[in-house]
Amino acid sequence: xxxxxxxxxxxxxALLSGCGGGGAKTSYSVIMTDFSYTPNQIQVxxxxxxxxxxxxxxxxxxxxxxxKAGSDVGTDFDAADExxxxxxxxxLPGGNLQTAFAGAAQPGEYxxxxxxxxxxLAGMIGKLIVVGE
Ligand SMILES: [Cu+2]
Numbered sequence: 395x396x397x398x399x400x401x402x403x404x405x406x407x408a409l410l411s412g413c414g415g416g417g418a419k420t421s422y423s424v425i426m427t428d429f430s431y432t433p434n435q436i437q438v439x440x441x442x443x444x445x446x447x448x449x450x451x452x453x454x455x456x457x458x459x460x461x462k463a464g465s466d467v468g469t470d471f472d473a474a475d476e477x478x479x480x481x482x483x484x485x486l487p488g489g490n491l492q493t494a495f496a497g498a499a500q501p502g503e504y505x506x507x508x509x510x511x512x513x514x515l516a517g518m519i520g521k522l523i524v525v526g527e
Contacts, residue, residue: 418525420497421445426485428452429516431506437523441499447492450485454510457484460522461505463498471509480504501526 418439424446425432438444450456461467465478481495498504506520507513 418523421447423447424449424458426450426452426456426458426508426518428454428456429508429513429518431458431518431520434506434520435523436520437525438497440497440501440524440526442497443494444497445492445494446483447490448483448485449490450487453487455484455486456513456518457482457507457509459507459509460495461507463500463502463504465505467505467507467514469515470512471507471514475509482509498524500524 418437420438420442421444422433422436424436426448427450429452446458448458459471459479460481461475462478462480465475467475467478480498483491483493485491501524504522504524506522508518510518
């Protein structure tokens, strides 16, 4: 009887952990404020459609920008960084929207930044972690 219960618990644990990249999810709620992302790190499975609900509780416009693999923004985000943007969404103060993007097929870490002048410097930085199967 006890043995059966342990086996059952293990089976449930295996179901909850799913397969591949524990902690990776395909949908997130992200809150942007002056000047941070919560959470500031999201983990997604490679090659999946990712849905985001993004709200801006700050006083100014914020962006959620995913930079291309290996791209940095230097000292602050400027026009030279535009070609390295993989995906971008802008949310007005008090705004809230639901959106989706195609998760990168290539596992790795991608920089998330806000392009409003000075926000990167103020620490408005996040990380997208794409994990393989
Ligand atoms: Cu910002």
